[in-house]
Amino acid sequence: MVRPGNDLAPALDARAVRYVGTVSYGIFLIHMLNINVVRKLVPGGSRLRLFALACPATIAMARLSFRYFETSMMNLKRLFLRNDVPKPTLAAPAP
Numbered sequence: 001m002v003r004p005g006n007d008l009a010p011a012l013d014a015r016a017v018r019y020v021g022t023v024s025y026g027i028f029l030i031h032m033l034n035i036n037v038v039r040k041l042v043p044g045g046s047r048l049r050l051f052a053l054a055c056p057a058t059i060a061m062a063r064l065s066f067r068y069f070e071t072s073m074m075n076l077k078r079l080f081l082r083n084d085v086p087k088p089t090l091a092a093p094a095p
Helices: 017-020 024-041 047-080
Strands: none
Touching: 017 024, 024 047
């Protein structure tokens, strides 16, 4: 959450900016892969054109990754970190 006194608060609290923040790890992982794929499919394109073509695919793939992979991993983490589940312990060495 952005502090209300900040001049950038309205811009940073926009729905699109919050969404990008949610899927940003997927964007980080996938974007260069998509740039390279688009570069192979559209040879001779300018950097701006490659970027513009790769962005929608990057955001779509990041959304799918967040929905089907990252949330599943977070749910597993939550399951194993519950307080009522006994934690595995190492057996004490025999004397």
